[in-house]
Amino acid sequence: MEYKFSGMARTQGSSIVRDILKLTQGTEVLSLAGGLPADAFFPVEAVAQAYERVFRLGGTTALQYGLTEGYTPLRERLTTMMASQGISVTRDNIIMTTGSQQTIDLVSRVLLDPQDTVLVESPTYLAALQAFKSYGANIVSVNTDSNGMQLDDLEAKLKEHQPKFVYVIPTFSNPSGNVWSMERRTGVVELCRKYGTLIFEDDPYGRLKFDENLNFPSLFSIDQQQGGDGHVMYTSTFSKTVAPGVRSGWLIADQAIVDKVAKAKQSADLHSSSIDQRALNELLDFFDLDGHIRSVSNEYHSRMLRMTTLMKERQWEGITWNDALGGMFMWVTLPEGFLSDRLLELAIQEGVAFVPGQVFYADLSGSNHMRINFTHTDPSLLPEAVDRLDRALKMYTEERLEKSVR
Amino acid sequence: MEYKFSGMARTQGSSIVRDILKLTQGTEVLSLAGGLPADAFFPVEAVAQAYERVFRLGGTTALQYGLTEGYTPLRERLTTMMASQGISVTRDNIIMTTGSQQTIDLVSRVLLDPQDTVLVESPTYLAALQAFKSYGANIVSVNTDSNGMQLDDLEAKLKEHQPKFVYVIPTFSNPSGNVWSMERRTGVVELCRKYGTLIFEDDPYGRLKFDENLNFPSLFSIDQQQGGDGHVMYTSTFSKTVAPGVRSGWLIADQAIVDKVAKAKQSADLHSSSIDQRALNELLDFFDLDGHIRSVSNEYHSRMLRMTTLMKERQWEGITWNDALGGMFMWVTLPEGFLSDRLLELAIQEGVAFVPGQVFYADLSGSNHMRINFTHTDPSLLPEAVDRLDRALKMYTEERLEKSVR
Incomplete structure (x- = not known):
């Protein structure tokens, strides 16, 4: 039968993070999208x-x-x-x-x-x-x-x-x-x-x-x-x-x-x-929760540093980020006019995922940002993840260049 | 500060069952009010x-x-x-x-x-x-x-x-x-x-x-x-x-x-x-869930029978109930005009609680009903619970009589 759902049901969006998870599940995509803590440190x-x-x-x-x-x-x-x-x-x-x-x-x-x-x-x-x-x-x-x-x-x-x-x-x-x-x-x-x-x-x-x-x-x-x-x-x-x-x-x-x-x-x-x-x-x-939090935080810190070191090595032009003082996320800013949701499409083709920034804005601005989680991916895979991101960025820059030429 | 709560918060009633629980907590009141399964049979x-x-x-x-x-x-x-x-x-x-x-x-x-x-x-x-x-x-x-x-x-x-x-x-x-x-x-x-x-x-x-x-x-x-x-x-x-x-x-x-x-x-x-x-x-x-459900149901059945036997012995005039075929509750009907919420007040004084029927009706009718749970109270305490209920009923009948005389 046809169902008449409530106003609440009609306004509830699907979570983009969840959609990305579905898209990448069972594939070889390295996901920097989720907000997951590192499993390996669960006590x-x-x-x-x-x-x-x-x-x-x-x-x-x-x-x-x-x-x-x-x-x-x-x-x-x-x-x-x-x-x-x-x-x-x-x-x-x-x-x-x-x-x-x-x-x-x-x-x-x-x-x-x-x-x-x-x-x-x-x-x-x-x-x-x-x-x-x-x-x-x-x-x-x-x-x-x-x-x-x-x-x-x-x-x-x-x-x-x-x-x-x-x-x-x-x-x-x-x-x-x-x-x-x-x-x-x-x-x-x-x-x-x-x-x-x-x-x-x-x-x-x-x-x-x-x-x-x-x-x-x-x-x-x-x-x-x-x-x-x-x-x-x-x-x-x-x-x-x-x-x-x-x-x-x-x-x-x-x-x-x-x-x-x-x-x-x-x-x-x-x-x-x-x-x-x-x-x-x-x-x-x-359980020594304080000690546990200290060691998890130290590990997250070193993962964050590993990530930013890898990103700096690529010398991406016009791309900036904050060095996080804690937590689980990095916020990357692409040059003005870049659309991170298009970049995500290319990134998934290349085998890496993140969350495009726009979804975190009530007014849907912020389309040149991306959220990167540095806590969940195994550190040994970070070089490969950044390589894939690098390829996606190159493809995207070329694509933009072609469009502006036409 | 003064808070302005939402329409949803303003319409949410307190649960009478919860209020009765609070009223009886830490007292010697035997509660037939809650909808609790028998703890003793938890696997x-x-x-x-x-x-x-x-x-x-x-x-x-x-x-x-x-x-x-x-x-x-x-x-x-x-x-x-x-x-x-x-x-x-x-x-x-x-x-x-x-x-x-x-x-x-x-x-x-x-x-x-x-x-x-x-x-x-x-x-x-x-x-x-x-x-x-x-x-x-x-x-x-x-x-x-x-x-x-x-x-x-x-x-x-x-x-x-x-x-x-x-x-x-x-x-x-x-x-x-x-x-x-x-x-x-x-x-x-x-x-x-x-x-x-x-x-x-x-x-x-x-x-x-x-x-x-x-x-x-x-x-x-x-x-x-x-x-x-x-x-x-x-x-x-x-x-x-x-x-x-x-x-x-x-x-x-x-x-x-x-x-x-x-x-x-x-x-x-x-x-x-x-x-x-x-x-x-x-x-x-x-775990043999089917077998477990059978033995719990058998126990509930015998508790229900114990309860109804004790109630029949009192020969309460004009009070009826269904013999449950399963589940956790008995539904007791008092004579027309009886108010089970007043009876509850007297019952709590005497040391026994139930849920007055009215709260289960969208139109707040049903004021001469009461819900009795027979699964949670230890069977050894049922005679005492029914005695107390009996005393409350007698007090209530006298009270009604006095009022009608005045």
Whole structure:
């Protein structure tokens, strides 16, 4: 029969990252497209032990229905973990989710009515754009440079649009890898307080620092230090520090927001896997997570350096990128007028994939950018990946030349 | 600060079941209110083994991001399981979810626009009503008796409302415990086909049969036998056959619907725990699920009989109930004019809880009904629970008498 789908179903785009994955699956294409952590560093043994403990210590309760807000001892533990990052909350400010994506969806659900405005960085996280769009939001980009959101433009747009919230990834952004300066962090917090606007701070990568002496305080902690009254919502996840498969993220916010999110979650899926949450809590009892994060970050750093060294050797004309200070992504800028989606077609022919920049912009600008993931591909394959990219770039430059001649 | 929540957040009710749980937590109240399976029968040892296998056999891939549609071998296995229940599909017709509640939420998301009508039984599952409401649906009750939805009323309402779908729990309903007759099953399928309306069949309890020779074909299988063209969506779960903690349910539907649900799920949480899904798949390799379901059902049957025997002994005047043929619930009807929510207040004072019937009706009728769960309370405590209920009933009858005298 013919189905009449809802407005939400009609606006939900397919993920380009997923489409690229499908396109490259089972082929010899080297994918720099996905946002996947390095499998080789998953602490499989420790995680296995943690699950074993769950069943040894209290299997019966682990298998029964649990609280929507999440496993209480894990929420308690998170208050301590977050305190070490300058965020001082009680467990009533924390709700566990099935990863950051669910946090984004539930926050959207309890805050966004159709036509409500959300301000975002330019570029910003693709799947957040899609989630906001599916709730009918009007998404407005704020001018963003390598230091973060530009304060004058943010202020103008706060005034003009009275947005429901400002969504930001201030540390090791997806896709740009950027880190906001202290001035911008403080400035955005102050402006949002001035205009009574919520900030939604997404921090999945913050702990993947390449220099552990660097310190990038969260907007949440800055707001708290200034005696803020709950206008920052903060989300993070274990996906990048332990592993994505444990499907566990969390939201930290004012209790009024957490309560609404809990009711939304109850309707959405009752609760996330309590087995996974209990296993995480057991794991954190005996596993040196900080040490693990340090060694994973060191490895990511060396992969990033390997990648940029290989790219520099090619001496590509007019192509620039940032040297990431952490996280999982590099942001490459092609010369003005280059279209990275056409380059991607040629790159896939040559056997390498990335994500074209355009999809990370609410206004679909940014067509001369590309996002490159440096964490997932085995380092031994990076020279081959860069060779293929080099061939695709040469083909593309020739193609452009031919067109301009005609 | 003051928060402006969305329309969705404002319509989401708190669950009365959850409120009762909170009220009774840490007290000596015996709760017949929850919809919990019996913990004592969870196959903890087998489940523990299954998780151990997951990490032994492929821990690394289990910990990486997985497919939104779910773990492929488990979806394959479900095609075989469902075939034995007369449902013939391929894995492309199946998507895994974080339990039935998420299936209900995602189906609502891709089908319901505000003001769309959903037809439901009267009474029906509370949390489904809440999910439909949160998407702005207009919920209309169809007259329902112990044989199922009444066909004349259904036809009148299909014509009048042109609903997006008809939501039904034909086997061991929550809350009523009822089983639809074959005539109603066939009739509803035929009527919905005639009017081009989708059926959403919720079947969490169907396998908990007290007489294993009984056979209640699903509306999905009836539609297929009649050469239907995909107008039944079917959902079930492992929550009641293995354990709720594994948080795994599934939707079976036409591929066009599954595709839309997959995109919605991608935006909602990327995917459900792949560790849990892999563990279930391992479990089903060596665990006698059919035998387990038989012994759990036998135990539930004997608990139900114990409960009804104790209730009969009290010789309550004008109070009736159905003898459930399976599932987890009894549906008790008090004399006309009795208000089960007032009775609940007295019952909690006496130390026993149930769910008042009203909450299961879209039109808030049914105030003289109550739902009693017979699966979760330890059988040794049932006499005490019924004694307390008896005292509450006596107090309530006296209270009514006093009021009518005044």
